Amino acid sequence: MGSVAVGNLTSDEAVAEVNNKVSDWQKNSQVVLKYNEQTVNVDPGAWTFRTEDSIPKAGKSTKLLVDLKKDMVDKSIAQLKSDGLDQLLDKEMLYARLKKVGADLQSSNIELNVNEFLTTYGQPEEVVSESSATLPGEHVLLEDWIKGLNGYKVKPGQTFSLIQALEESGMTAQDSIDINVLASAIYTAVQKTNFTIIERHTSRKLPDYVKLGYEAYVKPDDMDFVFQNPNATSYKLEFIVNEDALLTSIVGAPFPYTYKIKLDTQVFKPKTVIHFNENLSSFVSSVLIDSGSEGYLTTINRESYKGSEKVDSAKLTEDFYPPEHRLEERGFPVEKTVVTDPSSGTPAEGTPTAGNPVTTYPDGTVIPTYPYYPYPVYPNLPGVITNPVIPGIPGIPSTDKQTDTQTVNQGKSTGTNVSGGGSK
Numbered sequence: 001m002g003s004v005a006v007g008n009l010t011s012d013e014a015v016a017e018v019n020n021k022v023s024d025w026q027k028n029s030q031v032v033l034k035y036n037e038q039t040v041n042v043d044p045g046a047w048t049f050r051t052e053d054s055i056p057k058a059g060k061s062t063k064l065l066v067d068l069k070k071d072m073v074d075k076s077i078a079q080l081k082s083d084g085l086d087q088l089l090d091k092e093m094l095y096a097r098l099k100k101v102g103a104d105l106q107s108s109n110i111e112l113n114v115n116e117f118l119t120t121y122g123q124p125e126e127v128v129s130e131s132s133a134t135l136p137g138e139h140v141l142l143e144d145w146i147k148g149l150n151g152y153k154v155k156p157g158q159t160f161s162l163i164q165a166l167e168e169s170g171m172t173a174q175d176s177i178d179i180n181v182l183a184s185a186i187y188t189a190v191q192k193t194n195f196t197i198i199e200r201h202t203s204r205k206l207p208d209y210v211k212l213g214y215e216a217y218v219k220p221d222d223m224d225f226v227f228q229n230p231n232a233t234s235y236k237l238e239f240i241v242n243e244d245a246l247l248t249s250i251v252g253a254p255f256p257y258t259y260k261i262k263l264d265t266q267v268f269k270p271k272t273v274i275h276f277n278e279n280l281s282s283f284v285s286s287v288l289i290d291s292g293s294e295g296y297l298t299t300i301n302r303e304s305y306k307g308s309e310k311v312d313s314a315k316l317t318e319d320f321y322p323p324e325h326r327l328e329e330r331g332f333p334v335e336k337t338v339v340t341d342p343s344s345g346t347p348a349e350g351t352p353t354a355g356n357p358v359t360t361y362p363d364g365t366v367i368p369t370y371p372y373y374p375y376p377v378y379p380n381l382p383g384v385i386t387n388p389v390i391p392g393i394p395g396i397p398s399t400d401k402q403t404d405t406q407t408v409n410q411g412k413s414t415g416t417n418v419s420g421g422g423s424k
Helices: 011-028 051-057 070-078 091-104 140-149 162-168 177-191 401-414
Strands: 031-035 038-041 047-049 066-068 110-113 126-134 152-154 159-161 196-199 226-228 235-242 245-252 258-268 272-276 286-290 295-306 309-321 326-330 358-360 366-368
Touching: 011 047, 011 051, 038 070, 047 091, 066 091, 070 091, 091 110, 126 177, 140 162, 140 177, 140 235, 159 162, 162 177, 177 245
Parallel strands: 031 110, 272 326
Antiparallel strands: 031 038, 047 066, 126 245, 152 235, 159 226, 196 226, 235 245, 258 295, 286 326, 295 309, 358 366
């Protein structure tokens, strides 16, 4: 009787045994009504068990006679805050199910989905979520796919796979930008529902056709976009192409909550990567090859609202796009050369720094080349100009102003290039 064995008991013993079971059930079992994301408990006092009337029927029926206090059930239903639920809910069907739960004395916790007791007739349908995606220049495949998927129904509890849905509609998913635009458009609409994201991928670099946090990357036979409808009613996908935009809508029974997406984003600045090029004159001269781009780490949060009140927030996923580093080409750096005074063996005053053009003389002396002047003083070095009046070719003595001018002109006409430095 109600999962209690009473075959070998007297009537009074059977009543006592069943009453003990009923008392234990009311203390330890829990009956929950669930409506989309909302849950409420049904008061155990809503069930009145008629044990003494039930025992004489033992052998003919195993169910306890139970009365249900409907007003207490109605109080629980009222806690499911959803406009129009009373008009859609078949309460008598729900009452009958609750009476059966009590009559069987099911010992485990029971969860009843209110969506199972909604009347089909008159149930409103509306756009519960929508999105807009920018279309690429050419989208021949996309046009065929959205025609085939327009009106596609995602049934209660069903898992939707984009690749499988295309195949069911007589089409073949192909690796292209079109399928990624379609996946991203559906994903963006799904974000603002209570659907569960099961599989979703991103590419290494954020595409131009989608905003940060809304990409879904699909590669047939390898990567898919999959979500599940956890509700007891069906929802359908609808598509409209409006000039250069794809409008995607999810249509069905309204949710008890509205949903908003919030992004928390970290930005990573690109670093500079230097490649050395022997064709460039020096390290200080550079050529920009790639300006690079910033990287992003974005957390996508789904927030649930009842009116203007936020009731929940859940993280959907994290997207990471690494920065693309800035790329430069430069000439090889010039090693620093130390000039030694032959008479003392110590570094001479005015030793040139790394990267400056220099001239090396037969005796091993190294001095800076024009325009890095005035030149340092190198005493007792034959053939070295210590303090020229005007810049000239190092190593050629100037006897007067005319000689120096001719020397400069000679350097200009011949384009002399000494150790990486050009004459002026």
